[in-house]
Amino acid sequence: xxxxxxxxxxxxxxxxxxxxxxxxxxxxxxxxxxxxxxxxxxxxxxxxxxxxxxxxxxxxxxxxxxxxxxxxxxxxxxxxxxxxxxxxxxxxxxxxxxxxxxxxxxxxxxxxxxxxxxxxxxxxxxxxxxxxxxxxxxxxxxxxxxxxxxxxxxxxxxxxxxxxxxxxxxxxxxxxxxxxxxxxxxxxxxxxxxxxxxxxxxxxxxxxxxxxxxxxxxxxxxxxxxxxxxxxxxxxxxxxxxxxxxxxxxxxxxxxxxxxxxxxxxxxxxxxxxxxxxxxxxxxxxxxxxxxxxxxxxxxxxxxxxxxxxxxxxxxxxxxxxxxxxxxxxxxxxxxxxxxxxxxxxxxxxxxxxxxxxxxxxxxxxxxxxxxxxxxxxxxxxxxxxxxxxxxxxxxxxxxxxxxxxxxxxxxxxxxxxxxxxxxxxxxxxxxxxxxxxxxxxxxxxxxxxxxxxxxxxxxxxxxxxxxxxxxxxxxxxxxxxxxxxxxxxxxxxxxxxxxxxxxxxxxxxxxxxxxxxxxxxxxxxxxxxxxxxxxxxxxxxxxxxxxxxxxxxxxxxxxxxxxxxxxxxxxxxxxxxxxxxxxxxxxxxxxxxxxxxxxxxxxxxxxxxxxxxxx
Numbered sequence: 100x101x102x103x104x105x106x107x108x109x110x111x112x113x114x115x116x117x118x119x120x121x122x123x124x125x126x127x128x129x130x131x132x133x134x135x136x137x138x139x140x141x142x143x144x145x146x147x148x149x150x151x152x153x154x155x156x157x158x159x160x161x162x163x164x165x166x167x168x169x170x171x172x173x174x175x176x177x178x179x180x181x182x183x184x185x186x187x188x189x190x191x192x193x194x195x196x197x198x199x200x201x202x203x204x205x206x207x208x209x210x211x212x213x214x215x216x217x218x219x220x221x222x223x224x225x226x227x228x229x230x231x232x233x234x235x236x237x238x239x240x241x242x243x244x245x246x247x248x249x250x251x252x253x254x255x256x257x258x259x260x261x262x263x264x265x266x267x268x269x270x271x272x273x274x275x276x277x278x279x280x281x282x283x284x285x286x287x288x289x290x291x292x293x294x295x296x297x298x299x300x301x302x303x304x305x306x307x308x309x310x311x312x313x314x315x316x317x318x319x320x321x322x323x324x325x326x327x328x329x330x331x332x333x334x335x336x337x338x339x340x341x342x343x344x345x346x347x348x349x350x351x352x353x354x355x356x357x358x359x360x361x362x363x364x365x366x367x368x369x370x371x372x373x374x375x376x377x378x379x380x381x382x383x384x385x386x387x388x389x390x391x392x393x394x395x396x397x398x399x400x401x402x403x404x405x406x407x408x409x410x411x412x413x414x415x416x417x418x419x420x421x422x423x424x425x426x427x428x429x430x431x432x433x434x435x436x437x438x439x440x441x442x443x444x445x446x447x448x449x450x451x452x453x454x455x456x457x458x459x460x461x462x463x464x465x466x467x468x469x470x471x472x473x474x475x476x477x478x479x480x481x482x483x484x485x486x487x488x489x490x491x492x493x494x495x496x497x498x499x500x501x502x503x504x505x506x507x508x509x510x511x512x513x514x515x516x517x518x519x520x521x522x523x524x525x526x527x528x529x530x531x532x533x534x535x536x537x538x539x540x541x542x543x544x545x546x547x548x549x550x551x552x553x554x555x556x557x558x559x560x561x562x563x564x565x566x567x568x569x570x571x572x573x574x575x576x577x578x579x580x581x582x583x584x585x586x587x588x589x590x591x592x593x594x595x596x597x598x599x600x601x602x603x604x605x606x607x608x609x610x611x612x613x614x615x616x617x618x619x620x621x622x623x624x625x626x627x628x629x630x631x632x633x634x635x636x637x638x639x640x641x642x643x644x645x646x647x648x649x650x651x652x653x654x655x656x657x658x659x660x661x662x663x664x665x666x667x668x669x670x671x672x673x674x675x676x677x678x679x680x681x682x683x684x685x686x687x688x689x690x691x692x693x694x695x696x697x698x699x700x701x702x703x704x705x706x707x708x709x710x711x712x713x714x715x
Contacts, residue, residue: 251276266531286564323376443550481511585696607674
């Protein structure tokens with residue numbers, strides 16, 4: 100972390116440096132000696148990280164700690180199992196010298212192209228040691244616990260670089276790392292969206308370059324690496340980052356003074372070089388993706404735009420029992436709740452811009468933040484302005500830009516993460532601003548603490564996410580669905596009933612369970628089907644001929660027969676705890692074996708019986 104923005108704070112008159120010729124204050128007291136080590140930037144950074152991890156784990160993530168070795172998050176969703184699978188897939192592909200952007204382990208026998216699937220390879224490879232030592236389930240749950248704390252820590256070091264103050268920066272990091280956007284997607288199990296630590300780190304690099312403690316070469320190298328890692332985390336976020344970088348530099352050039360504009364221009368040049376380096380580092384993935392473009396889901400509907408009202412209206416559970424507000428929030432629906440930032444943070448941003456007239460540098464920084472926030476929100480609303488409801492939308496002048504190939508499949512509302520970062524930095528500056536009035540200082544901190552409380556109070560916890568069944572699912576009377584894996588998978592019983600590499604279908608109400616079972620088994624068997632994203636694979640993760648068995652007409656059975664023969668299907672596995680009535684295949688004449696919480700139906704005997712019937 101190094102020094103804390105000396106040149107910038109000297110320009111603002113807030114660095115607290117000792118005037119030339121003045122005597123330095125004495126540091127020989129016991130309290131000073133004891134506190135000296137904790138004034139070191141590295142130790143303060145570790146302290147902040149420990150605080151964030153403790154607060155997040157105790158306040159939000161205890162159910163994960165209690166059940167590290169089992170799947171925890173909403174098991175009827177598909178994304179959770181896909182990202183668990185990806186944690187195992189990238190280390191497997193790299194260690195087996197196979198193409199990680201194509202897998203014949205899923206979608207068997209033909210396989211699936213993963214170039215346009217959000218596998219988050221940077222996260223998968225970072226977690227490789229944990230996956231190898233403790234298994235993919237532990238690795239996935241540990242990842243969920245670490246990501247918000249690391250995101251908060253990265254915002255902390257950027258804010259501390261700018262302000263030089265610990266407590267304001269600590270609260271700024273909490274706003275960023277524990278915001279609704281971060282935790283909503285954490286409990287949806289989507290690391291591609293929750294790994295947002297790189298954006299504050301880029302701000303930190305800019306501050307280091309600006310105050311002269313990081314040279315041009317170092318800035319270009321580290322920024323290029325950060326951008327490349329962001330690409331390998333989520334390419335859509337890389338494109339969003341590109342737009343924010345361009346807009347931020349343009350706004351910075353406009354609000355900067357005559358002297359500072361030259362430095363902004365040099366910063367833009369260095370950023371372009373770094374961006375080119377990032378593209379070169381991402382070239383293997385990028386070139387393969389462009390060669391194997393398969394189309395993408397268009398997301399220009401109002402449902403993917405940021406509803407402006409959700410910036411200030413939280414989820415109904417946080418309305419403190421006020422019936423009219425609860426009713427109004429429920430009327431808005433569940434969409435956009437991850438975009439909430441709260442009125443106090445917005446007030447702080449506006450107040451910072453209005454009260455920064457005393458210092459030219461302070462005024463420029465505050466206007467940079469305010470204009471940047473407006474720019475980000477303009478991006479987040481997408482092509483359609485939604486104020487309160489998607490039933491009343493207004494097309495915006497730049498709507499056609501969202502029809503470009505890169506932007507067509509993006510969700511505009513995800514730009515809110517950059518808005519939260521702006522608000523977090525504004526909070527740090529607000530709390531760190533020097534004042535001689537104790538009353539004014541108390542008022543600043545009162546509003547700041549209210550802003551932090553307002554945003555953290557709306558964040559969901561894993562207590563709400565660790566839910567084994569959806570509300571509309573009625574399990575069999577004799578069996579209650581649970582999160583735990585069946586012993587057939589967790590106990591390795593599959594080795595006694597399946598051949599290595601055999602193609603199987605997993606039938607269960609647990610979403611995308613085939614990919615979960617395959618990841619836990621270490622790719623012992625291949626699966627037909629699997630869900631990787633909505634534009635490339637069916638949401639139910641099953642081949643279409645299999646879904647027809649829910650209503651087994653003669654035509655449906657004949658189609659499944661043809662599919663089973665042509666695909667080389669070896670067995671169907673039905674998870675008993677999540678079984679639906681149609682998944683009992685005995686009504687089709689199949690004979691299954693119940694073992695370890697599943698029923699295994701071998702396909703070869705059934706195909707033979709079907710052939711005999713056809714011959715007759």
